[in-house]
Amino acid sequence: MSQGVKIIAHLLFSWLVFSNIMSSVNAEYFNVIHYGALGDGTSDDSLAFLEAWEAACSTRTENSTVIIPENKTFLVYPVSFSGPCKAKNITFLILGKIVGPISPLAWEGINPSLWLTFNGINGLNISGSGIIDGRGSGWWNQSCRDHPGLAVNILSCNASNVRGVHVMNSPQTHILVMDSNRVDIRQVTIRAPGSSPNTDGIHIHSSRNVNISQIDIGTGDDCVSVGDSTSNINISDVKCGPGHGISIGSLGRGGNFVKVENIHVSNAYFNRTTNGARIKTWQVGKGYVRNVTFENLYFNSVENPVIIDQYYCNVRGTCKEQQSGVHITNVTFSNLFGTSLSSVAVSLHCSHYVACTGIFFNSVQLTSAKAGSEVTSSCSNAQGFAFRMVQPEHCLKI
Structure with a gap:
């Protein structure tokens, strides 16, 4: 084999290795824009969020990340991001803004009890500097029984954490931790008017080994509430x-x-x-x-x-x-x-x-x-x- 051919073969091999590495790296990041989300604040981006999640969850890798990019506003109706996932750790990275339907009429025919639900996941990480806005003001003067219940629901999740996000204006409770073990929530800001009813900041129920720290909460109900069947709960700073x-x-x-x-x-x-x-x-x-x-x-x-x-x-x-x-x-x-x-x-x-x-x-x-x-x-x-x-x-x- 001539020297030129050897060089070409070597370059081709190097390119293939690099391509495979990059493919592997790219496969770990799933931007909701690539799945059809528009992020214009008015189009329904729910399906794009679910498809990005399913792709990230089904990827067999050490770390997998769903990206909600900055400088965009994503309208999302009730969605459930479910596990178990093949990825050992899965991150929901919020850099932009996620908003719920602004009018109670938009929830007709939709289960109003949940909005953003993370269910049955090990190694879940919800993080980023973005905003989750439940836009719940339309519900606050109505009966609490009719409210969509909660903004962020962490259900049956283990070894999971929430970091840095800003959650605001939930129809009711902003973050629920339920039937979960080893959950860490820190450096989170939660805001709703003091007059808004039943808008607890964080509620813990039927869970154990939960750590909440470095939290700034101002709402119309409990900043943090601890419900039944709970143990080993640490709330600080x-x-x-x-x-x-x-x-x-x-x-x-x-x-x-x-x-x-x-x-x-x-x-x-x-x-x-x-x-x-x-x-x-x-x-x-x-x-x-x-x-x-x-x-x-x-x-x-x-x-x-x-x-x-x-x-x-x-x-x-x-x-x-x-x-x-x-x-x-x-x-x-x-x-x-x-x-x-x-x-x-x-x-x-x-x-x-x-x-x-x-x-x-x-x-x-x-x-x-x-x-x-x-x-x-x-x-x-x-x-x-x-x-x-x-x-x-x-x-x-x-």
């Missing part, structure tokens, strides 16, 4: 306001057996929220809430900084007394500081039949947000101890 605070509950509404344990809330700042650290249960519930810690919390003009309510009811004071209840035990409030708008800064309203036990206060300094006013504690059937300085004076039964 949260800015909350406006909203209803960080809540465990409400639990036991249907008379079910509640199982919530190992919940840790730390380093949170509450700015003019309705509540701060809250646990709320229905009388008809059974089971337990145990091993809960609220620590290093700061309250700025919060209506109810600390509250445990075992008499939670649709209309306060109208629910009939029950001889049952969810047992709340081993709850610690440590290093709490700031101001209360109400005269009762600490309210522990526990059941006559299933008292709260093992309630601990350690270094609490709460004062009135109103000049010249004082704050107090109010307790019923709450047992525990206080350590170091506790202001207002505690009312726990030893």
Whole structure:
């Protein structure tokens, strides 16, 4: 073989290798534009999103990425991105903006309970600097039963995370984590008007080993809420306001057996929220809430900084007394500081039949947000101890 032929053969071989490498690399990235999405904000891009997802999910590779490109707005109707995927890790990279239908009329004939759903996926990564806008204002004056439920749904997902995205104006809850294990949510911003109903920031239900950190949330309901059948939940470095605070509950509404344990809330700042650290249960519930810690919390003009309510009811004071209840035990409030708008800064309203036990206060300094006013504690059937300085004076039964 002549030298020239050898050179040509070598170049051809190198080109084939390079081509295969590039094909492999390109196969790992799936831009929704390449699947027909227009990104003009008015055309329905749902099918393109699904086709890009299916291609990414079915690719047998270490990492696969669906790209929602920047400088475009994609109108998407309810879609479900389902697994399991052949890709070991699959990323939903949001650089542009995803919006939902703006009018409730656009949802006729469509299941309104879900919008963007990620179901049955291991190694899911939702990330990027883009925006998810539920455009839910058209629903907020209607019955909550008629709302499309949630903006981003993470269902039955394991070893997954959400990073950096901005979620806003959901008809109801912005991010739901349900039936999942090992989920990490951080550096996320969530926004809706303080007057918008039931627009929780993040709700966790039937899940374990969930970490939420470095979150900035302002909505019309709980910044973070923890539902039933949850364990090993860590919530830290949260800015909350406006909203209803960080809540465990409400639990036991249907008379079910509640199982919530190992919940840790730390380093949170509450700015003019309705509540701060809250646990709320229905009388008809059974089971337990145990091993809960609220620590290093700061309250700025919060209506109810600390509250445990075992008499939670649709209309306060109208629910009939029950001889049952969810047992709340081993709850610690440590290093709490700031101001209360109400005269009762600490309210522990526990059941006559299933008292709260093992309630601990350690270094609490709460004062009135109103000049010249004082704050107090109010307790019923709450047992525990206080350590170091506790202001207002505690009312726990030893």
